[in-house]
Amino acid sequence: MHNALLTCAWRRFVTWVAVHGKSLGLTGTLLGLATGTLVPTVGWAQSAEQPLPTLAQDRGVRTGEFTLYPSIGLMGHYDSNLFNGNTEEKGNEPIGARSLRILPKLSLSNDPNSNVSLGFSGIGDARIYFGGENAAVAAQQNVGGNVRLDITGGQRRTFSFTFFDNFSRSLRANNWETTQTFNRIANDVGARIEFHPGDIPERRPFNVAFTAAYAFDKFDEFESGNNSTVRTRMVGSWKFLPKTAAIIDASWDFRNYDNNDLATRNLAFSSKPFRGKFGLSGMLTKRISAQALAGWGLSAHEQGSAFNSYLASIGVGVRASESTRLFAGYDHDFVDSFLSNFADVHRFSGSLSQRFGQILDVTASFSTKIMTYGDLSGIKGNADIGGLTTCSFGKCRRDIALDGSLVANFELARLLSMNVGYTLRSLQTNFKVLSKKDSTILDVGAFTGHEIFANLVLRY
DSSP, rough: OOOHHHHHHHHHHHHHHHHHHOOOTHHHHTOOOOOOOOOOOOSSSSOOOOOOOOOOOOOOETTEEEEEEEEEEEEEEEETTTTTTOSSSSSOOOOEEEEEEEEEEEEEEEETTSSEEEEEEEEEEEEEEEOOTTTHHHHTEEEEEEEEEEEETTTTSSSSEEEEEEEEEEEOOOSSSSSSSSEEEEEEEEEEEEESSSSGGGSSSEHHHHEEEEEEEEEESSSSOOOEEEEEEEEEEEEETTTEEEEEHHHHHHHSSSSSHHHHSOOOOOBEEEEEEEEEEEEEESEEEEEEEEEEOOOOOOOOOOOEEEEEEEEEEEETTEEEEEEEEEEEEEETTTTEEEEEEEEEEEEEEETTTTTTTEEEEEEEEEEEEEEOOSOOTTTEEEEOOEETEEEEOOOEEEEEEEHHHEEEEETEEEEEEEEEEEEEEOOOEETTOOOOOOEEEEEEEEEEEEEEEEEE
């Protein structure tokens, strides 16, 4: 039965990644530190969203040519469903958990217009859980974080070169009530070369960037999920009108699992996903921005089903006033998925940001993902598990994932701020795993979780 539960947990873990992405979650969002991306900085925005200006600028500490920005956060956090349980699951009903999180942050940078610019940022995430006698909750107590380094030379020249490295330790509870976790370390290291003729970066009409990187994921306990990826990407922009640019974005990745355990059981296969998109980005009016991209994508898995369809990305941003921002978007893409190779994802999203004076920002956001999974026949599950097939009677598994958040950011004093908020995560699906012996429900795909948090940040 233990191996059966591991199979269930793994199936739902990869679903979680497909739905919610790989990140530090609230920690990264609240402290404003990206968890790493291969999207290069090109000569035109890669999104139609128009964010509010920073509510308050950090003072920083000058040390020669560099400025140091330290801060520390103390967060109280409650999760109503730590292990993504369901009342139908025997032995894995929803369990709430309270935690205290200590979030130190340090960033260092020099003048971005220097011949050689450097950017460094590091964030810590120490979690203390109050689980009482529940060993599974107490086992989530751990330390994670993220470190990012970017070094760019020749930013004001025709050619520039950037080296980047992004290391993270991500903390993630299992999808079953157990002391085992999905904690892992990940690293992205690579380089980017850009061609952008013109002396003034803001006025350059043309920009093209080539990126190559190597990334890996190493899990503390679930070694079957260890994988590595060689990533390549080309992004170009041509500003053919004062406020309108043509965009081209193409990527080709090579992903491999470190051992053959998943492939021998027909659970997951290596792939060479390709994506190519082309479109326009710019301002429709002084207050309305828009972006529309379309193209094609291939998941190119070694065996089993594979994605081969169109890609699309449409977004509209509105600066309704100096203190109000609106955004709505739609994306069609694909993601890797356990048990089915891929999920075809239609994502609808929106956000509203409102500023009240110079002391309060409130942001409400949501996203809905409709995910249709591929068919991976011949799955070699454990002997007591049935119902693993993702397609039956010509219809494939389909999930609806809902995510929402409401976050308020208060400026309490010159160097003191507070973030208070609520988040919702929910997966709606009829997918279940049943025992062959007595049709007992071993795992239910659907779950709903609520999170409430308050984070006090002292910065300089």
